[in-house]
Amino acid sequence: MGAPKQKWTSEEEEALRRGVLKHGAGKWRTIQKDPEFSPVLSSRSNIDLKDKWRNLSFSASGLGSRDKQRVPRPKAPSSSPSPSPQLLLLPATNNVAEASPPEDCEKSPQDDKTPSPKLYSSMILEALGELKEPNGSEVTTICNFIEQRHEVQPNFRRLLCAKLRRLIGVNKVEKIDKSYKLTDSYAKRALAPMKDPSLKKKDSAKSSKAAKGQGLFTAASPALGAAEAAATKVADAEAKSHLANEHMMEVERIGKMAEETESLLELASELYERCSRGEVLTILQVAHREF
DNA sequence: CTAGGGTTACAA
DNA sequence: TTGTAACCCTAG
Structure with a gap:
């Protein structure tokens, strides 16, 4: 009851970043035991480090544009509002997938009109x-x-x-x-x-209208169940055709994705090789050179 | 001990 | 009500 949620401070965050740079991601226990970070991360377990790093990585690679600065510290005893943005070290995540625009390039205007x-x-x-x-x-x-x-x-x-x-x-x-x-x-x-998703209740009138295309039953039939069944069949058929179309597009899309993945792999390989030689460069440099 | 899935609490 | 961060649990 005393500690509902213990939010990470800027100091702890920075210590974690530096720890990862020193020992590498995955050596949480080592980082936590390191005398350099031990005083700062004393109240954090190795699992906490791992979890925080996970969140950090996702945040950095995902929606980086959105500044989601939450409340600095609700229960900050020594809250020195000294944000240290001098270190803008991005966690080592493969954000190559996010290199492309977030929006999907192929989007049928009629397919999705959800505002x-x-x-x-x-x-x-x-x-x-x-x-x-x-x-x-x-x-x-x-x-x-x-x-x-x-x-x-x-x-x-x-x-x-x-x-x-x-x-x-x-x-x-x-x-x-x-x-x-x-x-x-x-x-x-x-x-x-x-x-x-916001489907309104179907009216019986619409059902009868849909049934006329079938020709199997007469619209004047008092059988309400028949109309309903017909409407269901029509809707099902529509859904299936729609689905088939989507599947075709899916196949195309997957093929395209495979191509892109191959290119990205090449880029990644070159990046890795250069970095292994001690070169310091950015993805943009390589990307500009490659493509 | 680490990685990952799952759960809970909080904020917009 | 939805997205996110911290926390918990378990398999390898």
Whole structure:
């Protein structure tokens, strides 16, 4: 009760950065035992160092543009507001994936017209609804599935876990031993539509209109169930065609991604070799030279 | 001991 | 309500 959350101070953060530079990432125990950082990181465990470094890495490579300066220190005893931004050392992360613009280059204007910035919830529900795994889908599977459709952040997997947990809270998702799956009640609610999450209630009039294209039943039929079934079939067919189209685009996209990956690999290799020789250079230098 | 998934608490 | 940071738990 005394320590709800102990936020990292600038001093601790800097000590961690320097420690990683000295001993390398992964030697958390060594860094923590180092007499140089020991006084600063005395209240931190090696696991804490690891976790902090993980967050730090993701933040640096992910949304670096957004300054997310949180409250400096809510319970700062010796709070000397001396930010030390002199050291802008980025953690050694492969942010090559973020070298390209964050926005997806191929985006059909008609496909997604959601003004909302980014709703991961809809992506997750979409993925889960499409996977339809009876045993539930593993988080890796879900993550992989979504990555195929949308460009995601490097820390998306972590976001996914948090988001999944939220969805469980509202009974939309069910967790089965490491896997996640749509709740039956929610799965029945959302069958075909995956375009717009804010789907309004269907009117019977629309259903009859949709049924006319089938020619299998007469629209004048009093059978409401038939109309409903027809509407469902139409919607399903539409969803399937839409899906097929997307899959084709997916194949294309994957091929393109493979090419890009190869290029990036070459770039990375050259970077590594040069750095091994002691050269100091930036990615932009190499990139400019290569491409 | 480290890496990673998962959970909880806090802030916008 | 959503995203993030700190914390916890477990496998290798």
